[in-house]
Amino acid sequence: VINVVTTADVRAAVGAARSAGRRIGFVPTMGYLHEGHLALFDRAREHTDFLVASIFVNPLQFGPSEDLARYPRDLDRDSRLAEERSVDILFIPAAAEMYPDADARIRITPGAMGDVMCGAFRPGHFSGVLTVVGKLFNIVAPDVAVFGQKDYQQAALIRRMVHDLDFPVRIDVAPTVREADGLALSSRNTYLDESARRQAASIYSGLQAARTAFGAGERGPAQLCDIVRTRLDTQPDIRVQYIELVDSGTLQPPVIANVGNVLAVAAFVGATRLIDNVIL
Numbered sequence: 001v002i003n004v005v006t007t008a009d010v011r012a013a014v015g016a017a018r019s020a021g022r023r024i025g026f027v028p029t030m031g032y033l034h035e036g037h038l039a040l041f042d043r044a045r046e047h048t049d050f051l052v053a054s055i056f057v058n059p060l061q062f063g064p065s066e067d068l069a070r071y072p073r074d075l076d077r078d079s080r081l082a083e084e085r086s087v088d089i090l091f092i093p094a095a096a097e098m099y100p101d102a103d104a105r106i107r108i109t110p111g112a113m114g115d116v117m118c119g120a121f122r123p124g125h126f127s128g129v130l131t132v133v134g135k136l137f138n139i140v141a142p143d144v145a146v147f148g149q150k151d152y153q154q155a156a157l158i159r160r161m162v163h164d165l166d167f168p169v170r171i172d173v174a175p176t177v178r179e180a181d182g183l184a185l186s187s188r189n190t191y192l193d194e195s196a197r198r199q200a201a202s203i204y205s206g207l208q209a210a211r212t213a214f215g216a217g218e219r220g221p222a223q224l225c226d227i228v229r230t231r232l233d234t235q236p237d238i239r240v241q242y243i244e245l246v247d248s249g250t251l252q253p254p255v256i257a258n259v260g261n262v263l264a265v266a267a268f269v270g271a272t273r274l275i276d277n278v279i280l
């Protein structure tokens, strides 16, 4: 892996690879890499033969009371893991590299799909995400970019952005990688103490219980959401932010639950906000 910190160096490296006939894969991350990220690297490698990953904790997508300053970071370890999973270029820009102009004001805004689910509780978050991902797509110019299903709304918005704004990139969404007890891997899991960690597993077991009920014929969106809520309400340190059933493309609530709908949860486990989802 070659670590690079400037957009000019990324463009030069990718340009050389492309001239040599290589297809470019790209996986953007915020670092503190775990097996979920590494699975995205492997997935990108299936379709491409030159892999760029980025690590950038994007200030634009954090709210004023969120965890930007204490977001976990370990660049040495990340760099080692990227090396082991044969990442070719690891792009680690400083904030000043991505946002050199203090008065930069253009943003990509998500519209109605950014106002539901996480967007309802994190104003400006998805505008920050789309703006940085749009910039990264323009810097890296990948053929294929891979995102995780765990951040379902993010992946849906990026698909929509690429479609609506004609970005010449194929978006691939990879399944969520989980711990043995079902908890979705997340860099933020490092915030959990032992008791919170144990309780956090009920997010996925609740989602699974609802999916089982759907399989047995339950079609009421509210009933399915209540199955998850009941599970989470028994955990003393979990506070549900939302449980929603949505259409996989539009993110709007269906009248009746259908195959392919997404059942999504955001919950605070102690002070740590976690998200997860399953597809019915």
Ligand code: AMP
Binding pocket: 028, 029, 030, 031, 035, 036, 037, 039, 040, 146, 147, 148, 149, 150, 151, 174, 175, 176, 177, 178, 184, 185, 186, 187
């Ligand atoms: P992050 O570093 O959390 O911004 O995540 C970077 C990318 O990794 C995003 O596309 C996430 O959806 C994806 N990702 C995060 N956690 C997981 C996971 N447990 N399984 C699969 N992909 C994940």
